[in-house]
Amino acid sequence: MSAPTFSVLTAVFDPVPEHLASCLASVDAQTFGHWEHIVVDDCSTDVAVGHVLDAHRDPRRRVVRRRENGGIVAASSDALSAATGEFVVLLDHDDVLEPVALERIVECLAATDDPGDVDLVYSDHDLLRADGRTASPVYKPDFSPERLRNHNYITHLVVVRRESLDAVGGFRAGLDGAQDHDVLLRVSERSGAVLHVPEILLHWRQSPASVSASTGNKPDAYAAGRRAVSEHLERVGLDAEVEPGPFDGVYRIRRRVSGRASVSVIIPTRGSRGRVWGRTRVFVHEAIASMLADPARSVDVDVVLVVDSGSDPVVVRGARELLGDALTVVDYAERFNFSRTINQGVAASSGEYVLLLNDDTELVAPGSVEEMVRLAQQADVGLVGAKLLYADGTLQHGGHVYNDTIDHALRGWPGDHPGPNRLLAVERECSGVTAAAAMLRRDVFDEVGGMSEELPVNYNDVDLSLRVRATGRRVVWTPHACWWHFEAQSFDHPIDASELVTIRRDWSQELSHDPYYNPNLAPGRTDWLERPGRSGAPPYTRLPDGRVVWA
Amino acid sequence: MSDDEAELERLRRLVGPSEIGYRELRDDVIAASTEAKSAVLESGRLRGELTEMSVQLARARQDQDMLQRRRDMGPVGYLGDLAQEYWRASLRPALGTALRRLGVRRTT
Numbered sequence: 001m002s003a004p005t006f007s008v009l010t011a012v013f014d015p016v017p018e019h020l021a022s023c024l025a026s027v028d029a030q031t032f033g034h035w036e037h038i039v040v041d042d043c044s045t046d047v048a049v050g051h052v053l054d055a056h057r058d059p060r061r062r063v064v065r066r067r068e069n070g071g072i073v074a075a076s077s078d079a080l081s082a083a084t085g086e087f088v089v090l091l092d093h094d095d096v097l098e099p100v101a102l103e104r105i106v107e108c109l110a111a112t113d114d115p116g117d118v119d120l121v122y123s124d125h126d127l128l129r130a131d132g133r134t135a136s137p138v139y140k141p142d143f144s145p146e147r148l149r150n151h152n153y154i155t156h157l158v159v160v161r162r163e164s165l166d167a168v169g170g171f172r173a174g175l176d177g178a179q180d181h182d183v184l185l186r187v188s189e190r191s192g193a194v195l196h197v198p199e200i201l202l203h204w205r206q207s208p209a210s211v212s213a214s215t216g217n218k219p220d221a222y223a224a225g226r227r228a229v230s231e232h233l234e235r236v237g238l239d240a241e242v243e244p245g246p247f248d249g250v251y252r253i254r255r256r257v258s259g260r261a262s263v264s265v266i267i268p269t270r271g272s273r274g275r276v277w278g279r280t281r282v283f284v285h286e287a288i289a290s291m292l293a294d295p296a297r298s299v300d301v302d303v304v305l306v307v308d309s310g311s312d313p314v315v316v317r318g319a320r321e322l323l324g325d326a327l328t329v330v331d332y333a334e335r336f337n338f339s340r341t342i343n344q345g346v347a348a349s350s351g352e353y354v355l356l357l358n359d360d361t362e363l364v365a366p367g368s369v370e371e372m373v374r375l376a377q378q379a380d381v382g383l384v385g386a387k388l389l390y391a392d393g394t395l396q397h398g399g400h401v402y403n404d405t406i407d408h409a410l411r412g413w414p415g416d417h418p419g420p421n422r423l424l425a426v427e428r429e430c431s432g433v434t435a436a437a438a439m440l441r442r443d444v445f446d447e448v449g450g451m452s453e454e455l456p457v458n459y460n461d462v463d464l465s466l467r468v469r470a471t472g473r474r475v476v477w478t479p480h481a482c483w484w485h486f487e488a489q490s491f492d493h494p495i496d497a498s499e500l501v502t503i504r505r506d507w508s509q510e511l512s513h514d515p516y517y518n519p520n521l522a523p524g525r526t527d528w529l530e531r532p533g534r535s536g537a538p539p540y541t542r543l544p545d546g547r548v549v550w551a
Numbered sequence: 552m553s554d555d556e557a558e559l560e561r562l563r564r565l566v567g568p569s570e571i572g573y574r575e576l577r578d579d580v581i582a583a584s585t586e587a588k589s590a591v592l593e594s595g596r597l598r599g600e601l602t603e604m605s606v607q608l609a610r611a612r613q614d615q616d617m618l619q620r621r622r623d624m625g626p627v628g629y630l631g632d633l634a635q636e637y638w639r640a641s642l643r644p645a646l647g648t649a650l651r652r653l654g655v656r657r658t659t
């Protein structure tokens with residue numbers, strides 16, 4: 001592969017001159033030399049801007065001066081027109097590139113089997129504070145298309161193949177402030193690869209007017225973002241409305257169910273009773289009753305109870321009173337094997353979708369079953385997980401993380417917490433989800449061969465998730481489908497060592513590298529704690545006089 | 552049906568002959584459960600905050616440790632530290648890629 005060429009595009013309008021100088025200097029300092037820098041001055045009113053541009057003359061830098069101010073989209077389009085590189089690098093006028101930024105992109109391209117197939121590369125970034133310190137690193141997952149619909153989790157640094165950007169129409173007028181999100185969505189719709197460099201290659205300036213300083217700074221940008229997401233959904237054939245989400249820059253996608261979906265809820269049960277919120281309940285009855293009482297329920301639901309032999313007859317009788325003909329009972333007389341109970345339940349069901357549900361649950365969010373159906377109706381989505389809360393309202397399940405450990409993301413955090421970089425407030429891809437509340441299409445369940453009976457108690461959902469992903473389908477978690485899960489927080493499942501051996505034997509690589517986590521985060525944890533030295537703490541500097549300072 | 556009647560009799564024995572007394576008792580149970588739920592959720596809110604803060608504390612502690620370690624190790628040690636970091640972040644992945652291309656290591 002010959003070395004790629006880069007066109008760095010920067011639209012300039014009245015930045016703080018020193019910030020612009022830092023930006024230009026960071027391009028000049030690139031360790032990889034095959035670049036050109038197209039700077040479009042969008043009619044800046046500050047004469048100092050012109051002086052800075054004059055002071056940073058370089059044969060590889062071209063300055064285009066617009067006659068009138070046209071906004072970020074017009075200026076970026078002018079820059080794109082002037083670009084000649086194979087890839088374009090989007091760089092704001094006050095942001096700073098790491099010296100190795102382009103070199104790392106080249107290395108990333110070289111490491112792929114088919115660099116010519118790559119449409120988009122992005123990296124991690126951090127914030128450049130007013131005092132010049134870098135802080136708040138944002139360590140991102142590998143490409144996560146569902147999440148990108150929900151919010152622009154990528155933001156910076158973005159490198160796009162020029163040909164691909166041209167093919168999707170470049171920067172679109174009328175989307176000022178969300179033009180980058182729009183570009184990411186449209187380029188990602190193409191069939192090419194999207195790569196992630198898990199390293200901070202850009203420092204995003206936290207200027208007072210920037211979105212990086214306050215998300216309330218650009219309300220118009222979020223309206224434009226909604227439009228960009230809405231049009232993206234239309235292009236990819238998803239029937240949905242886009243509404244503002246609970247946070248600026250987060251969008252709530254309300255899909256419509258296609259056709260008349262039928263859902264079979266598979267609930268293995270021993271008819272256990274327990275005390276929750278001061279009252280004793282038969283868990284499975286409350287699980288069923290809460291779904292039946294859902295005012296937003298619009299899909300056909302039937303329930304398959306897989307009942308352990310020897311369970312109290314009142315369990316089936318109560319379920320029958322609640323469900324009538326919509327109940328199917330499977331007697332399970334064998335030694336306990338969760339996977340087998342699920343497989344037998346699915347075999348006895350008739351729904352187009354199967355919802356695997358633990359009996360110790362209770363519906364929280366109305367319309368949860370529909371939310372999961374809507375996601376499962378996407379052909380490339382194989383498994384959908386839900387948000388689960390412990391009885392005390394803390395988070396039990398926010399998706400799995402396989403990071404030299406197998407656990408739930410951010411377990412024990414406040415149930416309404418948006419999570420680092422809003423990850424608990426958005427629909428997003430995960431490596432896996434728990435089978436305590438998970439939905440998949442029957443054809444997917446059959447294709448992957450159901451749940452592995454080699455894993456009778458633990459990790460069967462991990463195995464199911466990884467087998468679904470191995471078919472090329474995505475596993476998606478949604479915060480908009482939510483159940484209480486009355487699993488004891490302190491209860492440690494008895495783990496048969498053979499189950500751990502089995503899951504590690506089958507999925508060793510997948511369990512040590514989670515594409516939706518980040519190698520900069522500490523191994524063995526699932527709470528987004530960074531490795532030492534990567535949390536944004538100031539770097540070490542020793543002055544010539546021997547004093548140590550933290551920059 | 553006979554089970555229900557037996558249950559009704561049992562409850563009547565508990566609260567006396569008045570149906571109103573039974574309804575009041577039921578309302579009391581519901582109110583008590585609501586209170587219990589609020590209390591459990593409040594403890595959960597605190598537990599959640601504690602969990603989040605423990606991550607922040609772990610972050611602060613490891614930052615402090617790293618900064619102290621770097622200060623103590625002096626410039627030579629610091630350069631060694633940087634070299635180790637360069638090995639981890641750049642050389643080792645590059646080596647891994649090369650081995651993968653040569654078919655020595657399994658691809659994901």
